[in-house]
Amino acid sequence: MGANTTEILQGTYLFGLVGQGIGPSRTPAMHEAEGLAQGHATVYRRFDTLHGAARDLTLQEILRAAVAAGFNGLNITHPHKQEVIQYLDEVDERARAIGAVNTVVIRDGKLSGYNTDVTGFGRGLETGLPGADLSRIVQLGAGGAGNAVANSLITAGAQELLVADLDLKRAERLAQSANTATGSSAAKGISLAGIESVIAEATGVVNATPVGMAQHPGTPFDTNCLEGHQWVSDVIYMPLETQLLKDAKERGCATLDGSRMAVGQAVDAFELFTGLTADAARMRETFISLGS
Ligand code: NAD
Numbered sequence: 001m002g003a004n005t006t007e008i009l010q011g012t013y014l015f016g017l018v019g020q021g022i023g024p025s026r027t028p029a030m031h032e033a034e035g036l037a038q039g040h041a042t043v044y045r046r047f048d049t050l051h052g053a054a055r056d057l058t059l060q061e062i063l064r065a066a067v068a069a070g071f072n073g074l075n076i077t078h079p080h081k082q083e084v085i086q087y088l089d090e091v092d093e094r095a096r097a098i099g100a101v102n103t104v105v106i107r108d109g110k111l112s113g114y115n116t117d118v119t120g121f122g123r124g125l126e127t128g129l130p131g132a133d134l135s136r137i138v139q140l141g142a143g144g145a146g147n148a149v150a151n152s153l154i155t156a157g158a159q160e161l162l163v164a165d166l167d168l169k170r171a172e173r174l175a176q177s178a179n180t181a182t183g184s185s186a187a188k189g190i191s192l193a194g195i196e197s198v199i200a201e202a203t204g205v206v207n208a209t210p211v212g213m214a215q216h217p218g219t220p221f222d223t224n225c226l227e228g229h230q231w232v233s234d235v236i237y238m239p240l241e242t243q244l245l246k247d248a249k250e251r252g253c254a255t256l257d258g259s260r261m262a263v264g265q266a267v268d269a270f271e272l273f274t275g276l277t278a279d280a281a282r283m284r285e286t287f288i289s290l291g292s
Pocket of ligand 1: 106141142143145165166170192206209210211213235236258259261265
């Protein structure tokens, strides 16, 4: 770093990610590059609670250590998003309603929790598929990502959100909790039986299952049911172009890949951590530059 660069640096940011198996995460690089681009030395550390030096610490001990070390904020990922809530001084209303926190801001020794998976998916939808018809959406997958997606879609104005999962009870529970969290009645859990005919009647489809990742190849439903007027979104970003998105494009559908949600959550977290406006396009460039 040259002398000029050092002179213009305006202060140091210290962030971290707490979770299991987080080695491949691109979130640290996005924050470090964005902070530096805005004139702040920015360091983003990983606290891997499965394999790393933090594995012998409890989540509460990690939070205390981060406060003591002067961290500005932490991202929290699987499997700690629910557990972390009990250790926070305050929790954003929406994050509390959803029951999951992925962003903790540390200010004056106080811990405040937010959920930028929800706002991040919404941000990605707005920028990647502006004007998408949200009148009847089918969502596959009712796990952690599905929880954020469902809440985000309802907040964005989904009129009818049909949630399907291999586990019907899980789909029903998610629909119920998303309705409660958003004060809506848009979501409904449905069976996977005959899902293609339900998708054929939808305006948009979101895949929030792991089907399409390298270790779970394929598509979560028979894509022959898709038509060009529909939009299709996938939360998977490794690979960026899943088989589902490839098929959907071939059938003329507008598509939204998983990088949008991953970048969106980082953009919103950066803004919460720093109070600065993040350059979403620049953070996306960093994300994409790290390949799949
Ligand atoms: P999870 O295990 O919590 O949930 C996955 C759900 O999908 C489970 O309920 C499972 O029963 C269901 N499912 C599996 N196969 C199915 C099928 N064929 N049809 C219907 N339902 C099926 O996992 P998760 O944490 O929600 O992650 C899901 C995917 O989302 C992963 O690929 C992950 O990489 C991705 N993800 C992306 C982002 C992002 O920012 N883009 C964020 C989080 C997770």
